[in-house]
């Protein structure tokens with residue numbers, strides 16, 4: 033058994049246990065088991081997974097994210113805002129604008145500060161990847177997956193696929209409350225046409241500037257919010273002619289709102305809150321906790 037300090041944070045209810053690897057050390061081969069244990073609401077702390085705040089050779093700070101099933105993701109929009117808040121408030125960075133390294137590359141974060149506390153964060157999430165092979169999704173190379181027909185579970189749907197450094201597939205629905213999140217979500221997540229799995233998003237278009245959004249996350253299931261998913265939904269909505277490129281779009285998620293723009297420069301920018309819930313010490317019993 034060993035113990036480590038943690039901070040629980042959330043972005044719009046998408047919560048993770050954050051461990052500061054500037055101060056703590058965790059064994060690499062046990063990270064998936066630690067993620068599963070801390071995420072367990074009954075025998076752990078309760079979260080959508082684990083996020084490590086790490087030293088980096090390319091930026092002042094690096095983020096690694098593990099879903100609640102222990103799988104490692106390559107990017108996390110809500111996590112990036114929380115890492116930015118943590119890094120600024122704990123003196124890892126002194127400037128309000130700084131880079132964060134992720135497994136899918138470097139992103140630029142800018143924090144808004146009131147009385148020393150970070151109240152919201154804007155992250156330049158970079159350019160979405162749209163080629164089928166970059167999602168990745170099986171099928172003919174060099175094509176984008178926009179309003180493509182997709183048969184699954186006895187139904188026929190239209191999908192649009194976008195990578196924000198991690199894979200997303202978007203289904204449009206007429207009424208967000210009736211979206212088949214818990215039935216279609218897990219089926220699509222594990223469908224072999226997505227060889228690395230996929231985050232599954234359901235979107236109702238309110239108007240040219242507003243979307244309703246619900247998500248089934250790869251490796252975590254239903255969550256209150258998914259930042260990269262909301263960015264992917266905005267990109268998909270431009271590609272489908274439902275919203276305008278270069279305009280701010282408000283995405284209404286179960287946990288609150290994000291403001292997202294797919295700029296004419298090709299980059300997607302996301303602004304939203306980041307909150308600290310609590311800090312504590314976790315006693316890890318070698319995978320026996322959860």
Ligand SMILES: N[C@@H](CCC[C@H](N)C(=O)O)C(=O)O
Pocket residue numbers: 046097099104105106107108109110111198199231249250251252255257258259260261
């Ligand atoms: N909640 C995140 C995304 C977390 C990773 C995702 N489940 C994956 O495996 O790609 C977000 O806010 O973007």
